[in-house]
Each structure stands twice: as C-alpha cells, then as structure tokens.
Amino acid sequence: MTRVLAYSDESIAEAARLIAAGQPVAVPTETVYGLAGDATSDASVAAIYAAKGRPSFNPLIVHVRDLAHARTLAVFDADAEKLAAAHWPGPLTLVLPVRGDAGLAKAVTAGLPTVAIRVPAHRAMQSLLAATGKPLAAPSANASGGISPTRAEHVLRSLGGRIPMAIDDGATSGGIESTIVAVGDGQVRLLRPGPVVIDDAVANSKAKIEAPGQLAAHYAPAKRLRIDAQTANVDEWHIGFGSIPGDATLSATGSLSEAASRLFDMLHQADTQHRPRIAIAPVPDTGIGMAINDRLRRAAVGSGGRA
Template sequence: MAALREAATMIRAGGIVAVPTETVYGLAADARDSAAVARIYAAKGRPDFNPLIVHVTDLAAAERIAVFDDDARVLSTRFWPGPLTLVLPLREGAGIASLVTAGLATVAVRVPAHRAMRALLAEAAAPLAAPSANASNGISPTRAEHVAASLGAAVPLILDDGATTEGVESTIVAGRTILRPGPVTAEMLAEVLPVMAGATAHVSAPGQLATHYAPAKPLRLDAVSGGAGEWLIGFGAVTGDDTLSAGGDPVEAAARLFDTLHRADASDCTRIAVAPVPEAGIGAAINDRLRRAAHR
C-alpha cells in the first residue's frame, strides 16, 4: 500500500515512522543509522543509557546481529515470530549503531509477528530499532491516536493498523533470566527452559527504569474502591469508571491496560486508581507495568 511504501522510503532516507507491532506501537528507524536512531531519542526525550530493541524479519537476520547460544536457539525456535526479545552478545561487525545498544556489548533483538511491522521490515530491507512510540516514561501506545497525542508533529508518519493485540511490551530474556515480564510468560518459558525471573543492577535492556509507562496523574494500586477525585480502573468484581476486564480475564486486561490508562489520564479526575490484578501468568507483566507507572 502507498503508506507502507512511503514509510519504507522515509526509513531508507534516515527518517522515523510509527508502526504497530503485536505488543504496542513502535517508533522505528534504521538500526544501522546513528543519526536516524538519534531522531528516535530526540522525539521521545529518551535517556541515552536506555537501549533499544532491534526488530528483524527472521532468525537468520537476527544471527547477523547477535551471537546465539543453544538456549537462545531453543527460545527463538519456540517463540519467534512473537513478543519475545532476547538480549545476546552483539556480533562483531554487525553494523548496529552504538546508540541502539547504549554502548553495551549486548543487543536486544526480536522477530515480530505483526503484519504491519513485518511488511515494513521487508519493504525497508533494514533492521529496525523501535521503542514504544510515546514520550519517554509516558503511557505506551496501543492505538495510532495514542501516538499522535503523545508525540504529535515529532512523528511525520503513523502506520495505523488498529489496536494492538497483546497490549503490553515484549518479554525480555537474557540467558535464563527474565529482565522484563510480558506476553510470553514465565510459565510458557519454563515449558522449554528453566528460566528464573530477576533483574540486573544496571539498565541492560529496555523497560528497566524504575519509573516508566507513567500517566501524568498520580496512580494508586490495589484499589477496591475509588477515592475522592480518583478515576477507578476496575478488574473482575471491582467495578469503576473503566475496567481492564469485567470477567477477570488477565489476557484481556493486558490488551486493554494502556488504553484504559490513556482514558484515565484524559479524564477530569485528578488521580487514578487501579484494582488488584492476580500476579499469575501475564498478570506479572501487567503488575510490572503498573508498579513502574506508580513509582514517583
């Protein structure tokens, strides 16, 4: 389609475009072009020590960028294309801009499943660095209008393919450690490898900052009722002004998470409250995002 060809042309010319993935909308640029990657950081106001994920078309393309061990091959075979990012040693001569890796010896790489991102990768014929298409530390975008509201004229083109399906960012794994929970849950990972949840002392992958995914308004967690001036986001039996899932479905809650936060932030209320969500399965990813959103 014309918009896709225009987006690919902009990428090849060193520009940035917003594009949906199955997780959230990303702000994409050629990962080999340091000036283009710098435009991502400038548009987002992103700290330059926070690395970016490189999106590629398939395992062969990933292996041209990163060094795979047996564990990484097992995970990539099982979960790619899909919402799993692997942090691996950067291959010598990979050509990835140092801004992408924040100067680290590792690179975060993913093979996405979404048709729009895969089409853009193919048309642009380039690995794409693509963090979430929102102002740094803001609420992640799951619709094109979220991108426009957050970044405005800083993004010259948005490929609109409707709402994303997963609704939260990809799971990030380094070795056998989960650095960021996501749609590929710990339980799913444990079916193929004994993966332990954990965290590193320094920022080695996207989404590890203590404050992240944050609305402009103060956020209260584990709320069973709304207080004065609060917009209550319910879950299951806890009803409110909006709900993550009236039926208590954590998968539906993940898909709706950032959309409900955007609506809450745009409301007339001065504060936001969110009902408890069970920690099991993808609930771990939901609660990770909510804890970071509430951290001030």
C-alpha cells in the same frame, strides 16, 4: 504535523522512504506501536532518541524479519536457538552478545556488549522490515516514560508534531510490551515480564540497565496513579478488574489476557477524565498478571503515586 495513514502497500512504501531519509515512523506491532528507524544508521537512531526524549543509557530493541537475519546481528547459543524456535515470530525479546560485524549504530546497544532483538508477528512491522531491508530499532512510540501506545491516536497524543508519520492498523492485539530475557552462560534471566512466560527463567540479579523497560519509573500517566485499590476516593477515576467494576474495567470476567490488551488503553482513557487522580483495582500476580503489575508499579512510581 504528523500524518496518519492507514496500513496499505502505499503507506508502507512511504514509511520506508522516510526511514531511508533518516526519519522515524510510528508503526504497530502485536504488542504496542513502535517508533521505527534504521538500526544501522547513527542519524536514524539519534532521531528516535530525540523524538522520544529517551535517555541515551536505555538501549533499543532491534526488530528483524526472521531468525536467519537475527543470527547476523547476535550470537545464538543452544538456549537462544530453542527460545527463538518456540516463540518467534512473537512478543519475546532475546538479549544476546552482539556480533562484531553486526553493523548496528552504537546507540542501539547503549554501549553494552549485547543487543536486544526480536522477530515481530504483526503484518505492518513485517511489511516495513521487508520494504526497508534493514533491521529496525523500534521502542514504543511515545515520549519517554509515558504510557505506551496501543492505538494510533495514542501516538498522536504523545508525539504529534514530533515525527512525520504514523501507520494506523487499529488497536494492537497484545497491548503490553514483549517479554525480555537475557541468554548466556547456561542461564536464561528474566529482565522484563511480558506476554511470553518462560518457566525456567530466573529473576534478574543485576541492578544495571541491560534492556528496555527496566527503569524504575516508566509507563506513567500524567495523573497520579494509585494501584491495588479496592475502592476509589472521590477524586479518583477507578479502573476495575473482575468483581470490582470501577468506572471502566480491564476485564469484567477477570481475564488476564484481556486485561493486558486493555491496560495502556485504559490508562490513556483515565488520563482524559475530569477527575485529577487514577486508581486501579488489584490484578493477580500470576502468569501475564506479573507483567501487568510490573508495568503498574513502574507507572505508579513515574506518576508520583504509591507503588
């Protein structure tokens, strides 16, 4: 049974106790709910992978309280320092060379010479980092490949009975996972689009997995998803956007930030409807719309739909 406790000093203390005992706990961040465990403990990281059914070649993002802590885990060059100063705390993950004395569990980096790291802005994750005194590995709190959770009930739908506890602090504000960039050799490469748009980032040129969220099939609903759908077929539940109302909408006003915050919640809602398939209206591929479409393309592939 998975207990759900409202955010409080007491629930944070209980979550810290469970993490110290090697058990992962679901906790909200400003992006999505994460499944947090001690990033320095092989057993804790293994428990995260087991609960999610996550492939071992897919690395984890490590969350830390501040830039000073991040510097003890990764090597920062001038570009990384500039990005951290501009966007932390916040939804930007930096992939940097891991320090030899970082003390991280090997599975966190999936054997890579780099570590994905960020400083979250959400009060619950920051409180948990303070209570544990540890860097926390925290992928999204859902079964691997499924829809990311933006509410505690989404966590229960996916991981109920597989983890001991979830902290409920309402819906997440961002609704979509962090931007991920790799920094090094005088270059900033975009590995995963997200809420933070880095204008001078170049497109990722490497086919191998370097960071979370790069699998071709990911974020998928249980039902088949069709994207860029101006209209819906009779067996499809239609998620609208802007002038296309649908059965429910990402944003009636065409706001991309609202669409991002509602994306995964809408996919969860669509999965519970009586119609066997899902269709979603086109979303402009600009700004954060690039991140929305990145998630939708991977979700469509994962569901067996047409990307």
